[in-house]
Amino acid sequence: SAVISQKxxxxxxQRGTSLTIQCQVDSQVTMMFWYRQQPGxxxxxxxxxxxGSEATYESGFVIDKFPISRPNLTFSTLTVSNMSPEDSSIxxxxxxxxxxxFGAGTRLSVL
Amino acid sequence: DQQVKQNSPSLSVQEGRISILxxxxxxxxxxxxxxxxxxxxxxxxxxxxISSIKDKNEDGRFTVFLNKSAKHLSLHIVPSQPGDxxxxxxxxxxSGNQFYFGTGTSLTxxx
Numbered sequence: 001s002a003v004i005s006q007k008x009x010x011x012x013x014q015r016g017t018s019l020t021i022q023c024q025v026d027s028q029v030t031m032m033f034w035y036r037q038q039p040g041x042x043x044x045x046x047x048x049x050x051x052g053s054e055a056t057y058e059s060g061f062v063i064d065k066f067p068i069s070r071p072n073l074t075f076s077t078l079t080v081s082n083m084s085p086e087d088s089s090i091x092x093x094x095x096x097x098x099x100x101x102f103g104a105g106t107r108l109s110v111l
Numbered sequence: 112d113q114q115v116k117q118n119s120p121s122l123s124v125q126e127g128r129i130s131i132l133x134x135x136x137x138x139x140x141x142x143x144x145x146x147x148x149x150x151x152x153x154x155x156x157x158x159x160x161i162s163s164i165k166d167k168n169e170d171g172r173f174t175v176f177l178n179k180s181a182k183h184l185s186l187h188i189v190p191s192q193p194g195d196x197x198x199x200x201x202x203x204x205x206s207g208n209q210f211y212f213g214t215g216t217s218l219t220x221x222x
Contacts, residue, residue: 004154040120042113043155043200043212092154099145100202100210102154 002027002095006103013083013110020079021106023093028073033094034066037105043092049076083110114138115203117213125221130188132216134201137182141203145210146175146186149198158199159186191220 003026013019023032034046046066047055055068069077080087088110093103116135124130132146142163147155161168161175161184168175174187188195198217202210 006154009152040214042115042214043202045209048209094154099157099160101157102147104152104154107152 002029002097002101004093004095004101004103006093006106008106009104010107011109013108015084015110017083018079018081019083019108020077021091021093023076023078023103025074025095027097029095029097030073031096032070032076033096033100034068034076034078035092035094035102037090037092039089046078046091080108083108085110113214114141115201115211115213117199117201117216119216120214121217121219123219123221124191126193127190130186130191130195130218130220132186132188132199132201132218134184134186134213135182136184136203136211138203138205138211139182140205141211142206143204144175144177144184145202145204146173147200147202147212149200149215155200188218191218193220193222196220 005024032049035043037043045058046061047057049055049068049070051070051073067079090105092105145160146158148158149155159170159173159175161177177184196219198215200215201213204210
């Protein structure tokens with residue numbers, strides 16, 4: 001199994017600011033995933049973060065808007081940059097360790 | 112393009128009765144399917160899975176059925192309990208590390 005600690009659990013931010021979400025896993029994993037869940041929509045993959053290389057972004061997501069760091073095999077950060085109200089969502093980090101495990105999520109509200 | 116669909120956003124069931132949650136998919140390459148359960152303020156947690164070589168997998172009160180020809184899977188919960196009230200996501204994978212999620216079905220079990 002894998003235990004994922006994600007923080008902050010929630011935040012309220014002003015338009016135009018940035019928020020960095022941290023994700024810590026209790027075991028070493030090759031890939032970490034960042035998802036977004038907007039209200040009424042499915043979990044959407046933002047990017048896959050590999051240690052030692054640049055993250056791979058899904059269609060519709062770009063590095064300038066969602067920069068990701070992956071300094072080691074147990075930690076990753078996702079930054080939501082230059083936020084707008086449309087970025088209000090739940091952001092989840094995830095790893096595959098046999099099956100897929102998720103962090104508790106970060107509930108972001110942008111005013 | 113939504114490859115995994117859950118067409119019922121919500122479902123209410125009386126305690127003790129059967130809950131049936133449905134999921135459809137479009138990609139015939141999917142060969143591994145999972146159900147996740149999500150409580151408010153928590154990340155999704157794994158519930159039960161099934162590989163494409165099987166058509167049924169049972170774990171206690173939870174049974175998942177897979178109909179490959181119809182590209183349809185369902186989760187049966189019997190008997191339903193109030194603690195089962197949560198959002199249920201189905202997910203599918205094509206043996207890679209990427210999972211595709213449905214939009215979720217919110218189950219309410221009425222005492």
